[in-house]
Each structure stands twice: as structure tokens, then as C-alpha cells.
Amino acid sequence: MNASANRVFISYRRDDAAGYAGRLEEDLERRLGHGSVFRDVLDIAPGEDFVAAIRTRLGGAHTVLVLIGPRWAGGDVAGQRRIDDDNDFVRLEVSMALDSSVRVVPVLLPGASMPAENDLPAPLKPMARRNAMALSDANWSTDIERLAASIGVPSRRPVWPWALGGAAVAAALVATWCTLRPGASVDAGERLIGHWSAEVRYDWGDRYVERFEFKRHAGQLTGTASFLKYPRAVENLKLDGNNLHFETHSQESMGESTKQVTHSYAAELRGAPPNEMLAIRLQSSGGHSSTKPLEFEARRAAPAASAPR
Numbered sequence: 001m002n003a004s005a006n007r008v009f010i011s012y013r014r015d016d017a018a019g020y021a022g023r024l025e026e027d028l029e030r031r032l033g034h035g036s037v038f039r040d041v042l043d044i045a046p047g048e049d050f051v052a053a054i055r056t057r058l059g060g061a062h063t064v065l066v067l068i069g070p071r072w073a074g075g076d077v078a079g080q081r082r083i084d085d086d087n088d089f090v091r092l093e094v095s096m097a098l099d100s101s102v103r104v105v106p107v108l109l110p111g112a113s114m115p116a117e118n119d120l121p122a123p124l125k126p127m128a129r130r131n132a133m134a135l136s137d138a139n140w141s142t143d144i145e146r147l148a149a150s151i152g153v154p155s156r157r158p159v160w161p162w163a164l165g166g167a168a169v170a171a172a173l174v175a176t177w178c179t180l181r182p183g184a185s186v187d188a189g190e191r192l193i194g195h196w197s198a199e200v201r202y203d204w205g206d207r208y209v210e211r212f213e214f215k216r217h218a219g220q221l222t223g224t225a226s227f228l229k230y231p232r233a234v235e236n237l238k239l240d241g242n243n244l245h246f247e248t249h250s251q252e253s254m255g256e257s258t259k260q261v262t263h264s265y266a267a268e269l270r271g272a273p274p275n276e277m278l279a280i281r282l283q284s285s286g287g288h289s290s291t292k293p294l295e296f297e298a299r300r301a302a303p304a305a306s307a308p309r
Contacts, residue, residue: 007032007036007037007061007063008036008037008061008064008065008151009038009057009058009064009093009097009102010024010037010039010067011064011065011067011093011097012066012090013069013074013082013090014232014233015071015249015250015251016069016071016072016074017067018224018233019226019231019232019233020069020109021039021067022213022215022222022224023140024065024067024107024135024144025037025039027144028144028148031148038061050089051092054089054092054093058097058100058102059100061102063102063103063104063151063152064103064105065105065151066094066097066104066107067107067109068114069110069111069112070109070111070112072090073115073119074090078119083120083121094127095123098123098124098126103151104127104130105130105131105132105150106127106130106131106133107133107135107147108132108134109134109135114128115127116128133146133147133150135147188239188269191273191276192221192239192269193214193216193221194214194300195211195212195302195303196211196212196298196301197209197210197211197212197298197299197301198278198280198299199296200282200294200296201294201296202228203294208226209229210226210229210298211224211225211226213225214234221237222237223237225246225248225263225265227248232248233248234246235247242270243266243267243268243269244265244267244268245264245265247263248262249261249262250263252287259286259287259288260286261285262284262285263283263284264282264283264284264285265280265282266281267298274300277297277298280295281293281295282295282296
């Protein structure tokens with residue numbers, strides 16, 4: 001394990017800030033090294049006790065970043081919110097962090113404001129007195145530098161190609177040529193890595209540009225997929241040749257009833273770089289009304305600061 005492992009613990013609600021958590025983890029690990037950031041079940045081994053794992057990771061943490069989005073509390077009515085439940089994992093993470101000697105930093109995401117002390121359950125009230133920082137899509141890089149500096153993470157220094165040794169440059173060129181030369185075989189998982197976007201028209205007529213991001217974390221393929229422009233964590237991802245299957249989840253409310261909706265994606269990677277595409281079929285289930293499967297195509301997209309994450 002790296003000396004800096006578990007230096008930063010990211011606490012967040014998955015249906016509120018999953019995309020931002022993944023993006024933040026990636027940027028911080030570029031500065032601290034692989035394995036230096038702990039983020040939810042992706043870092044917990046199958047069969048490991050979740051509460052015990054959280055307690056252990058918090059014990060090794062230097063800083064806890066509490067990501068607060070518009071749905072962080074998990075509801076609008078006090079006493080009925082998820083954050084008011086003693087068994088809520090977000091509440092458990094934050095309360096354990098506040099009870100320890102670790103530094104706790106509230107991080108406000110777009111559309112969110114710092115909860116007032118009176119709006120927090122008793123174990124979380126001390127968080128209202130912690131100085132909060134904000135992250136925005138438009139100023140992401142600047143905000144990350146400011147956040148990293150505030151928790152003692154050194155700034156990233158760019159390394160220019162001519163500063164590398166000749167052997168390293170030659171090796172990079174050979175690797176690039178081997179990947180791009182005609183007939184080269186590239187694993188489908190590696191071809192998936194990166195950003196994709198698709199225009200999706202939903203049953204009720206609205207159109208949204210949805211974004212997908214795939215990356216490797218601890219040797220496993222993972223990522224995010226947006227639904228109604230809001231990024232959701234990819235779960236149960238399976239890759240069989242050029243065929244990809246995964247799920248995301250969201251919540252749907254009607255009156256006092258809230259249901260968890262499962263979004264099941266089946267995709268096929270078609271074509272070859274640079275004209276490859278993902279043919280996607282999306283089926284949502286578990287909500288208050290039935291929906292028809294949607295079919296659309298996703299194509300390569302450059303990451304942009306203004307993109308919804």
C-alpha cells in the first residue's frame with residue numbers, strides 16, 4: 001500500500017454526486033498517487049464488512065471531503081430525510097469523521113448550499129461550523145487546485161516531452177504506433193476508456209445529451225453514465241467481447257412515494273477508431289410508470305469543463 005494510501009476520504013451520496021466524486025478522485029490521485037483516495041464500495045473487497053471498512057479507512061485518512069449536492073440530505077422534509085436515519089451510510093461516514101481527529105471539509109457542488117446547523121441531525125451539527133469550499137464545472141481546474149492546496153496536496157507540475165529521457169520517448173512512440181498501426185489488436189475494454197456522448201429522446205418528448213465515461217480503477221473497468229443529464233455511478237458492469245452491460249440507479253418520487261429506478265444498459269462497440277460508436281439499448285424499471293426501451297448511439301466526445309459530471 002502506498003504511504004499516502006487513504007490520505008483523502010470522499011464521502012458522498014451516490015444518487016447525488018457520483019459523477020463529481022469519480023472526477024475528484026481521479027484528479028486527486030494524479031497528485032497523490034494510485035490508491036491514495038478512498039471512495040465507497042469500489043474500494044471495499046467483496047464480503048468485507050462495510051461499516052468496519054469505513055471505520056478503518058477513516059482511521060487512516062488525513063482529510064475527509066464531504067461532497068454536498070442538491071440531494072445530499074436525501075429528501076426535503078425533516079424527520080423523513082435519509083440523513084435523519086441513524087443507519088444512513090452518509091450520516092454514518094460524516095458523524096464518524098466529526099468524532100475523530102481527521103480534518104472534515106464540506107465541498108459544495110453546483111446547485112447546493114451549505115446546510116444550516118438547525119437543518120442537520122444532532123451528530124452532524126458540528127459540520128455547519130466547518131469552512132466549506134465550492135466546486136464548479138466552469139472553474140473545475142482552478143477549484144481543484146485551490147481545494148488541493150487547502151488540504152496540503154502539492155500542485156501538479158506538468159512534464160514536457162523534451163524533459164523525458166530518450167528511451168522513454170522512444171517507448172511511448174513505439175507503443176502509440178503499435179496501437180494505431182493497421183491490424184493492431186486492441187482490447188475492447190481499452191477502446192471503451194474515455195468519454196462518449198449521445199442525444200437521447202425520452203418517452204415524454206424531451207431530448208438530452210447524455211454523457212458516458214469509462215475508466216480503469218484498481219484494475220477494474222468502471223465509470224459513470226448520465227440520466228437526464230445527471231451523472232450516475234455505473235454498477236454491475238460486464239464486458240463480453242464487444243458487448244457491454246451495466247446498470248445505474250436513480251430515485252423517482254410521486255407524492256409521498258419514492259421508488260428506486262434501475263436503468264439497464266446493453267451496448268455493442270461497433271466500428272474502428274476514430275469512427276467507432278456504441279449502439280445502446282436502455283431499459284428503465286421499478287418506477288411509478290412503465291417505459292419503453294430506448295435505442296440510441298453514443299460517439300466519442302472530448303471531456304469539457306462545462307460538461308455535466
